[in-house]
Amino acid sequence: MEEKKEIIHTILEAAQKHGLSKEDIIVDGLVATVGANKKAAIETLETVSYCKNELGLATACGLSNISFGLPERMFVNSAFMAMAIQAGLTMAIANPVQELLMHAVYAADLLMNKPEGDIRYIERVSEKKVTVVTGDVSAEALSAAGKKADDGKKDGSIKEGENRDPLFLAVVKGRKEKVIELVGQKLAEGKEAQSIIDESLIPAISHVGVLFEKQVYYLPQLISSAEAMESGIEILEPVLAEGRTGKSLGTVVIATVEHDIHDIGKNLVALMLKNYGYHVIDLGKDVPAEEIIETAKREDADLIGLSALMTTTMMEMKKVVELRNKEKVRAKIMIGGAVITQSFADEIGAEGYSKDAKEAVEVAGKLLERKDC
Ligand code: B12
Numbered sequence: 520m521e522e523k524k525e526i527i528h529t530i531l532e533a534a535q536k537h538g539l540s541k542e543d544i545i546v547d548g549l550v551a552t553v554g555a556n557k558k559a560a561i562e563t564l565e566t567v568s569y570c571k572n573e574l575g576l577a578t579a580c581g582l583s584n585i586s587f588g589l590p591e592r593m594f595v596n597s598a599f600m601a602m603a604i605q606a607g608l609t610m611a612i613a614n615p616v617q618e619l620l621m622h623a624v625y626a627a628d629l630l631m632n633k634p635e636g637d638i639r640y641i642e643r644v645s646e647k648k649v650t651v652v653t654g655d656v657s658a659e660a661l662s663a664a665g666k667k668a669d670d671g672k673k674d675g676s677i678k679e680g681e682n683r684d685p686l687f688l689a690v691v692k693g694r695k696e697k698v699i700e701l702v703g704q705k706l707a708e709g710k711e712a713q714s715i716i717d718e719s720l721i722p723a724i725s726h727v728g729v730l731f732e733k734q735v736y737y738l739p740q741l742i743s744s745a746e747a748m749e750s751g752i753e754i755l756e757p758v759l760a761e762g763r764t765g766k767s768l769g770t771v772v773i774a775t776v777e778h779d780i781h782d783i784g785k786n787l788v789a790l791m792l793k794n795y796g797y798h799v800i801d802l803g804k805d806v807p808a809e810e811i812i813e814t815a816k817r818e819d820a821d822l823i824g825l826s827a828l829m830t831t832t833m834m835e836m837k838k839v840v841e842l843r844n845k846e847k848v849r850a851k852i853m854i855g856g857a858v859i860t861q862s863f864a865d866e867i868g869a870e871g872y873s874k875d876a877k878e879a880v881e882v883a884g885k886l887l888e889r890k891d892c
Pocket of ligand 1: 595719731778781783784785787826828829831854855856858875
C-alpha cells in the first residue's frame with residue numbers, strides 16, 4: 520500500500536506540474552486476483568478509499584479480474600462491487616448485462632443513501648412503470664387506476680396513461696426539482712395557486728396513495744412524492760398569502776393528532792384559514808391531546824382543528840374532545856382527514872367536520888356563527 524501511495528503522489532505531482540487539476544485525474548485501483556493473492560480485494564479497496572477520502576481523487580477499477588480462476592465468479596464480482604461502492608469507487612469497468620451485479624450496484628446505492636438510490640432500486644427490481652390517470656381525478660378514476668395497477672402487477676408491466684399533466688406526473692414520480700420548475704411555470708402562465716393545488720397536487724398525492732395501497736409503490740416512493748408535493752406547496756404558500764387582509768376572524772389552534780405524522784392536508788387547511796383571516800396557531804403533527812388543549816386554553820382559542828389520516832390514530836381525536844370537555848375549554852372542535860366522516864365526528868362529539876380545506880373555511884364560519892363565511 521505504501522508503494523502504491525508513493526506512486527500515486529509522484530504521478531499526481533507530475534500531473535499538477537503540467538497544469539492538470541485533481542478533477543482531471545482518475546486513479547486505477549489495480550485489481551489483482553483474490554485466488555492468487557488473498558489480500559487482493561482489501562488492497563484495492565484501501566487504494567480506492569485513500570484516493571477518495573485523503574486525496575479527493577476519482578477512481579476506476581476493472582472489476583472482474585478479482586474473481587479470475589474461481590467458480591461462480593458473479594457472486595465474488597457482485598460482492599466486490601458493493602464493497603468498492605462503499606469504499607468510494609467512482610467508476611467500474613464491469614459487465615452491465617450481469618443481473619446480479621447490477622442489482623448489487625443499485626442495492627449498494629440505496630444503502631449508501633445516494634441521490635434517489637431508494638427509488639432507483641425499487642424501479643430496477645420491480646421493472647414497473649407508473650400508472651397515471653388524468654389531472655382531474657374522480658373517485659372512479661382513482662379506483663380504476665388502482666385496478667390498472669393491479670392488472671399491471673400481474674404481467675409485471677404497467678402501461679403509462681395517455682392524458683398526462685406534467686405536474687401531476689412529477690409529483691407521482693417524486694421529482695422534487697421538476698415540481699418546483701413546473702409550479703413556477705404554471706404561475707408564470709397565470710394559473711391560480713389554488714387551482715394548481717386542487718387540480719394537480721392533491722390528485723397526484725391521492726393517486727400515490729392508491730399505488731401504495733395496491734403495493735405498486737413502496738414507502739420511499741410515498742415519501743418522495745410527499746416531499747415533491749410539499750416543495751410545490753412551499754412555492755404557492757406566499758402567493759396565496761398575498762390576498763390576506765390582516766383582520767382576524769378568530770383564533771384557531773390546529774394540529775395533527777398524536778402518533779400521526781401526516782400533515783399535508785392539515786397544512787392546507789391552516790393555509791386556507793389564514794388566507795380567510797383567521798389567526799391560526801399551528802402546533803404541527805404528532806401532537807398530544809394535552810398540548811392541544813393547553814394551547815387552546817392559554818390562547819383562548821375559538822376553534823380547534825384536528826387532522827388524522829389513519830384508522831389507528833383517529834381515536835386520538837376522541838381523546839382531545841374528552842379532554843376539552845373535562846378542562847371546560849370553550850373552543851369548538853372541527854375535524855378532518857382522509858379517514859374521517861361526519862358520522863365519526865358526531866360519534867365523538869366534535870362540532871364540525873369537513874372533507875377538504877375549502878369546506879373547512881365554511882364549517883369554521885358556521886361554527887363561529889360568522890355571517891361573512
Ligand atoms: C403522503 C402520505 C404519507 C406521507 C406523509 C407526508 C406528510 N408530510 O404528510 C408519509 C410518506 C410520511 C406517510 C407515512 C405513512 N403513511 Co401515509 N399516506 C400518504 C397519502 C399517500 C396521502 C396523504 C395526503 O397528504 N393527502 C393529500 C391531502 C391534501 O389530503 P388529506 O390529508 O386527506 O387532507 C384533506 C382533507 O382530508 C381535509 N383535512 C385534512 N386534515 C384536516 C383537518 C381539519 C381540521 C379539517 C377541517 C379538514 C382536514 O382537508 C385536506 C385538504 O383538502 C395517504 C393516502 C391517502 N389517500 O390519503 C397515505 C396514508 C394515509 N398513509 C398510510 C400509512 C399506512 C402510512 C404509514 C403508517 C406507512 C408506514 N408503514 O410507515 C406512515 C405513517 C406513519 C405515522 N405514524 O403517521 C395509509 C393509512 C391507512 C389507514 N387507513 O390507516 C394511507 C391511507 C395509504 C394507504 N392507502 O394505505 N404517508
